[in-house]
Structure formats: structure tokens, C-alpha cells
Amino acid sequence: MIREVFDLKTDERIEIHDITQEIQLIVGQSSCKNGLVNIYSRHSTSGIVINENEKGLLKDFQDALENIVPPNKNYNHNRIDNNADSHIRSFLIGNTVTIPLYDGKLDLGTWQSIFFVELDGPRRRKVTVTVTGD
Numbered sequence: 188m189i190r191e192v193f194d195l196k197t198d199e200r201i202e203i204h205d206i207t208q209e210i211q212l213i214v215g216q217s218s219c220k221n222g223l224v225n226i227y228s229r230h231s232t233s234g235i236v237i238n239e240n241e242k243g244l245l246k247d248f249q250d251a252l253e254n255i256v257p258p259n260k261n262y263n264h265n266r267i268d269n270n271a272d273s274h275i276r277s278f279l280i281g282n283t284v285t286i287p288l289y290d291g292k293l294d295l296g297t298w299q300s301i302f303f304v305e306l307d308g309p310r311r312r313k314v315t316v317t318v319t320g321d
Contacts, residue, residue: 188319189217197308201252203245204303206314211293213316220291222320227283229315232273232307234280240300252276252306273307280304288320 191213195204206226214224226235238244256279262271284301287294295301303314 190317192313192315195303195312195314197305197310197312200308201249202305202308203249205240205300206303207300210301210316214288214293214318217318219288219318219320222288223285224288224293225283225285225317226301227315230312232270232277233312234277234282234304235284236280236302236304237284237299239298270307276306
């Protein structure tokens with residue numbers, strides 16, 4: 188098993204970063220050929236998702252996040268630090284994914300990529316990658 192943490196800097200309040208290459212590099216450094224890869228964000232105003240890396244779709248996803256959970260509502264949590272919308276979005280999309288590892292490669296679908304979703308930027312973030320298997 189290996190565990191690696193890498194840093195990510197964001198520049199916008201909501202951003203979507205393709206982190207597939209970073210994950211593949213970490214998997215390549217491990218001796219595991221078959222197993223599981225877990226990607227985790229320990230930040231409660233961010234998310235980790237898998238989907239297609241198509242510019243229009245990513246913009247649609249960002250717009251949907253803003254429409255489903257509007258930023259300027261009278262949320263109770265905003266009395267503390269004015270980012271309740273970011274926390275709620277993170278609740279909805281989650282902050283971890285697990286991907287099968289087969290023959291030393293991420294077993295992603297043809298069009299799938301792994302994304303870090305910033306929901307309360309700009310910030311400096313950490314992403315934890317754990318590779319287990321044989």
C-alpha cells in the first residue's frame with residue numbers, strides 16, 4: 188500500500204480540475220498491479236468526481252451546482268463563515284472516489300477522468316491518494 192498527498196492551488200470560487208494524470212503518476216510509482224485506488228479530499232468545501240472531460244459538460248456541471256444550490260440564500264451556516272452553499276454542494280457530490288486498479292492501470296471508462304471540484308476558492312488544497320492491492 189502507498190499513500191501520497193499532493194497540493195492543488197485554485198483561483199476561482201468554483202473550479203473543476205482534471206487530476207487524472209496526477210493519480211496515474213502515483214499509481215505508476217506503486218508496486219500494486221491489481222487492487223483499489225482511493226482519491227480523497229479532506230476539505231468539506233470541495234469534492235472528487237468522475238465524469239467526461241468535455242468543456243461544455245464541465246461548464247454545465249458548474250452551472251448546475253450554482254443553480255441547485257444558489258450562493259446568496261439565507262443559509263443558517265452563513266452566520267458563521269458565509270460559505271454554506273459550498274458545504275451543501277460538497278454534501279451532494281461527495282469528497283471521495285474509489286477506482287479499481289487492473290494490470291497497473293486505473294480501470295476508468297473510455298471517456299472518464301477524475302476531477303477535483305473546488306467549491307469555496309480560491310484556496311490551497313490537498314488531495315490524498317491511497318493505492319492498495321498486490
